[in-house]
Amino acid sequence: MNNFVDVDERLPLIKSIPLSFQHLFAMVGATILVPKFLGMSPSIALFCSGIGTLLYILCTKGKLPAYIGSSFAFLTAMKFASQHYGVSGMLSGVIAAGTVYIIVAGIIKIAGSKWIEKAIPPVLIGSVVIVIGLSLAGTAAGWAGLLAEKPDYMTILVAAVTLLIGIIGSTYFKGFLGVIPILIAMVAGYILAFIVGVVTPAQKAEILHASLFQLPQFVGPKFNISAIIMMAPIAFVTLAEHIGHVYVTNSVCDRDFIKDPGLHRSILGDGIATIFAGFVGGPPNTTYGENIGVMAITKVYSVWVIGGAAVIAIILSFIGPVAAVIKYIPDPVIGGISILLFGIIASSGFRVLVENKIDFANKKNLVVSSVVIVLGISGAALKFHVGGSEVAISGVALATLVGIILTLVLPEDSKADE
Template sequence: MENKRIIQVEEKVAPKLLIPLSLQHMFAMFGATVLVPILFNINPAVVLLMNGIGTLLFIFITKGKAPAYLGSSFAFLGPAGIVITQWGYPYALGGFIAVGLAACLLSFIIYKFGVKWIDIVLPAAAMGPVVALIGLELAQTAADQAGLILSDKVKVIDSKNVLVFLVTLAVAVFGNILFRKFFAVIPILVAIVAGYITALITKVVTTADLSNALHAHLFVIPNFQLPKFKLEAIIMILPVILVIASEHIGHQIVTSKIVEKDLLKDPGLHRSLLADGISTMLSGFVGSVPTTTYGENIGVMAMTKVYSVQVIAGAAILSILSSFIGPVAALIQTIPGPVIGGISFLLYGTIGASGIRVMVDGQVDYSRSRNLVLTSVVFITGLSGVALQIGQVTLKGMVLACVVGMALSLTFYILEKFHLTNEQQ
């Protein structure tokens, strides 16, 4: 492997590469996936366990044809937070199960009616900006993780954080174009190691933090909980299905572009959405958090050109093992925000660029008013900060842009069918 080459979805990976490539994916998802249970005030170990199991289940249901890692979903934070405050976490679990079931029912509808409607309601002029927004709206999150944005928590930007962030980002950027042979496929992992070493030198991470992690209990048992069901709680959380369905379609579209295979047709959107729904249901039954396909891991695939599901499965197995091995989970949790932020900065930008690729590959003709208006409205809706409240669920960013783009595209399609537009093909 003198230079990078594409390792396709079904390809096997050499044993010497499997562990570092799997670690790369695990580190990429870890920061965000652990943050959700921390916000819900539950043990992250059960989440690492169920995310790993959910990912393996996803690979099995999609017949090993759709590379995706399932991590903790942020879409549920708002409504679930209200339910937890009023009735407790077990009732939020009941809501998670209901949403997972709704996703399974939606997958059955897609199975019956196919996915041709996606080309109508999300043509390239709308699909491109929706995909780009998946990465672009997360750009501030990466900067926040790195401690580079002033806020109520960050009053002064620490120069040490800036240095760790820049080292991590620089190694990731230049590693992608300079590394050869073995290192050519693990630039993200190398960047994380370089950033962590810099954090130790600058004392962003102290030796005491490292020592405490290494002296954690060798074996830990995840803290399982059983769900409880309450109609009011389910009604509060159920509208999140709009968010996760839009997010899932966007992720599958961008992954299809990256691996250059139409995953909406083979293995099929119905299979991937069914797997996501079942994973969310299982998580709800044991006290974990809902799952979703992860943009961070999509970004890793785009940067490394390694799409093998074997690597994704390896990351899932490592996640499961880390949920039981105390020092491993504790050590990973010492990775500081500037390192995670530096990696995310590049990965989220890669997803944004994939959206531009959708428009280029689709040969969108912007001399047509329809296409220009579609792209403009979708972009401005996603980036403006405007939000739509439906009960306890807020639609904003990429999700609201996707809904607006679908509605506008369908309207334009109907107008053209009745020859009411001023420009006809």
């Protein structure tokens, strides 16, 4: 008997809804941070994440469980474009970035993905997955209040309790409770945040007095060539991260999604989701590592559960009080549980290296893995100017691109002790 819920399995509604809420809670904190930073409506980001995920599921024929949320990679360019060309002008750049994804998906469809398997072998996959997890570690610690010069012990308490409940739940909970430990931990952390005052009186008042029904702030795009030139190239950076996420999901679900439904379908879904967001006023989208972490912990890979989270996100984007509750999920709640989720992603990378019996006596393997990990988590960046704005290739994207180059140019059969 399987001890997991497979991709195509459909659970009873009474079990599926809590599992969907778990995915929603895991991603929503990061998804709404992007529009909050840009002064946009968090509700529109929630709406676009839900529609984008359903479009992604449609493009991948319901065979690849992934949640689509706001991308941080475009943040600097979006802010510059919004200030200089207006939000509508910036949105034309979002559409252009999504179009780049669709073009790349078409190339992969025609040329196949064998070249990807050659360019991204298991040693690189495992190293990139480690980077994806570890590069987010500082973010999680910051949300948890552990990097502040003057620590707020109530913030740290909320993060610690949330993390502890998540650990206990993942380890000891049985039956259905054993597959929703993240949801339980985040709800408990939120309640504690209310009690100890981490949720401010102003936030509480907004939650209590929010209108029952509210329409997300839809904004239409306006063609702007400068915004397009600025934002379209960033799509090549996020493509590397997207491919890394697909490989992480391969490892977690023990499947080869590169072959079925195909990498081109995954990239196509991401691109269409981003284009849709650009037409209605939302930020660019990307697959979310937080939700991969949830699947790794719970062993629930059902695309129906992911789709349920998308539907709930769409509905909640129109309900004022609930949207306000989600908007004000405290950072320490997100940070506490993210310490566990991001760590599990990194651990999945080590699992790839172990299961593929990577030989680190081989100089090529040693060099590729070493360089990728250091570049990925060090904050290293390559910066250049496009359309008057500074664009940076950093983190996962830089590490992956350099790793691919090293993989292609270094000789195969070289032992460190020769």
